[in-house]
Amino acid sequence: MADLPTSTPPGLPGAVLPPMTPPGDSSSEPARPKRQGLTSRLLDKLIPSVLLLSLVLNLYLGFILYSQTQGPRESTYAEGDARQRIVILPIKGLVDEAMYQFMRQALQRLEKELPKAIILRVDSGGGYVGPSDRIWNELSQFKKEHPDIPIIASFASTAASGAYYIAAASDVIVMEPTGLTGSIGVIAQAFTMSGLMSKIGVTPETITSTDSVDKDELNPFRDWTDGDRQLLTGILNNAYEKFVDVVYAGRKQIDHGGQSYGLTREEVAGLATGAVFTAAEAKQNKLVDEIGYLRKAIEIATERAQIATDPRVSIMKASRGLSLSGMLRGSVPEISSPTSQQLRSWLMELSTPELLYRVSVP
Numbered sequence: 636m637a638d639l640p641t642s643t644p645p646g647l648p649g650a651v652l653p654p655m656t657p658p659g660d661s662s663s664e665p666a667r668p669k670r671q672g673l674t675s676r677l678l679d680k681l682i683p684s685v686l687l688l689s690l691v692l693n694l695y696l697g698f699i700l701y702s703q704t705q706g707p708r709e710s711t712y713a714e715g716d717a718r719q720r721i722v723i724l725p726i727k728g729l730v731d732e733a734m735y736q737f738m739r740q741a742l743q744r745l746e747k748e749l750p751k752a753i754i755l756r757v758d759s760g761g762g763y764v765g766p767s768d769r770i771w772n773e774l775s776q777f778k779k780e781h782p783d784i785p786i787i788a789s790f791a792s793t794a795a796s797g798a799y800y801i802a803a804a805s806d807v808i809v810m811e812p813t814g815l816t817g818s819i820g821v822i823a824q825a826f827t828m829s830g831l832m833s834k835i836g837v838t839p840e841t842i843t844s845t846d847s848v849d850k851d852e853l854n855p856f857r858d859w860t861d862g863d864r865q866l867l868t869g870i871l872n873n874a875y876e877k878f879v880d881v882v883y884a885g886r887k888q889i890d891h892g893g894q895s896y897g898l899t900r901e902e903v904a905g906l907a908t909g910a911v912f913t914a915a916e917a918k919q920n921k922l923v924d925e926i927g928y929l930r931k932a933i934e935i936a937t938e939r940a941q942i943a944t945d946p947r948v949s950i951m952k953a954s955r956g957l958s959l960s961g962m963l964r965g966s967v968p969e970i971s972s973p974t975s976q977q978l979r980s981w982l983m984e985l986s987t988p989e990l991l992y993r994v995s996v997p
Contacts (some may be wrong), residue, residue, distance in 0.1 A: 706740040706954060713933075713948040718919065721749040721936050723929075723950040730762030730770070730797045730992070738770045741951045742777050751782065751946065752936035755788045755805055755977040756929065761796030764821065764874050770883060774804035785802065785939040789932035790814050790923065796913060797992030799922075800878060803885030809932040810914045810923040817917065819882060820909035821874045822991050823867055829857050879907050891924045891935075 639822070675749060712723060724741055726734065755774075761767065788794075788805035795818035810816060823882055832839055839856035853863050883900045898906075898921050906920055917923045925931060935947055 636908065660848075663672065668781045699799070707737060707744055707951045708954055709949040710952050711756050711945075711947070712950045715945040715947040716942075717947045719942045719946040720938075720942055721752045721754060721933060721940070721942075721948045723754045723756050723948065724802060726755055726757045726759050726770075726798060726910075730759055730767050730801070732763075732766050734762070734772075735766040735769045737953050739773050742773055744951075745777075749941055752784060753786045754929075754932050754936055755786065756791065756932075756950075757788055757794040757798050757800055757802055759795075759798035761798050761800070761818065762991065765795070767797035767800045767992045768877070768881075770801050771804050774801065777802060785936055787932045787939070790816055791929075791930050795993075800881055800992050803882050805885070807889070807891050807932075807935055808923040808924065809925040809927050809935065810917060811928055812914045814914055816914075816922060817862050817906070817910055817912040817954035819878055819903075819907035821871045821878060821910075822993065823870075823871055824991070825853075825855065825923055827855050827857070827859055829883045832856060865970045874992075877908070882907070886921060889921070889924060894922060896914040903982050907976050916945055 650860065709722065722745060724738065726738075728734070741800065774786065778784075785807070786805045788802040788808040790802070790808065790810040792811070792814050794802060794810070794814060794816045799816055828839075841851055841854055841856065843850040852866050853859070879900065883903045886903065887897045887899070889895070889897050902921075908970065912920060912922065914923065914926045918926055925935070933946075935949060940946075
């Protein structure tokens with residue numbers, strides 16, 4: 636290779652510049668890093684995604700655990716002295732197993748930090764016999780263990796049948812002037828399917844063991860007999876007597892507004908025809924004690940609890956859970972064709988008589 640020319644910079648005698656690198660000569664360039672393999676690049680992208688997903692799942696599971704352990708929670712309804720606390724327990728919609736669980740957990744939570752008074756805010760047409768009775772029992776036990784804590788019922792638009800059954804555990808009942816109440820009674824409804832089976836050409840066969848002579852009673856796949864109706868009527872009558880006993884226990888001795896009054900069991904039975912009453916009729920029949928709104932119920936609770944300052948009023952609410960499938964799919968439910976087992980279950984549910992403490996008007 637020929638010697639490369641050198642030059643002397645002007646003004647610097649004797650200084651020699653380093654030789655210039657010829658084009659294409661890369662011997663003096665720094666080594667370039669080797670390209671990463673496909674697996675390495677995938678791992679670089681996958682690991683952060685896995686860590687992020689793990690974080691989201693852990694947060695979700697933690698929230699679910701928190702919701703399950705916390706149960707119902709209190710939310711402020713009106714500011715005031717936190718040491719003088721009144722708690723509203725809502726009874727809204729169908730009285731069913733979910734409402735019973737909510738009420739049971741709410742009362743258990745109140746046991747840990749007792750309020751000065753409880754208000755039952757009722758807006759319900761009633762529901763199933765069993766849950767209505769269990770909620771009434773929970774309130775009655777709470778009242779027995781804490782006799783100094785007054786329980787005031789505040790009726791909204793509707794407080795009938797099973798909802799009135801529950802409210803019978805209260806000390807005083809306040810009803811809004813446009814509301815409806817009463818409907819003290821029991822009803823059962825079911826479907827028989829013999830006509831349907833005939834139309835579609837299906838003949839159901841029911842076989843019982845030799846000594847199970849009564850096992851076929853209330854069979855939905857045949858026309859009911861007078862014996863079936865008498866059996867169900869006897870069951871309804873038993874639930875009716877329980878209803879009358881509960882209302883009588885709650886209304887036989889009322890002390891309110893400087894007066895003492897009440898209903899005899901015969902008077903309760905006379906009102907327990909399933910009839911629905913307006914606020915004025917209910918007060919006249921001693922089924923309620925005051926006509927007024929929630930504010931009036933709070934005033935009565937404050938007075939009976941002997942609270943001298945403005946109390947803090949809170950309302951108990953159910954904890955909100957999350958659905959992982961809902962997070963992944965959104966709020967649109969998945970629609971799928973029912974299986975034969977699901978159809979059988981639905982038919983049996985529709986044809987099984989349900990005992991209801993429920994009003995029969997909107």
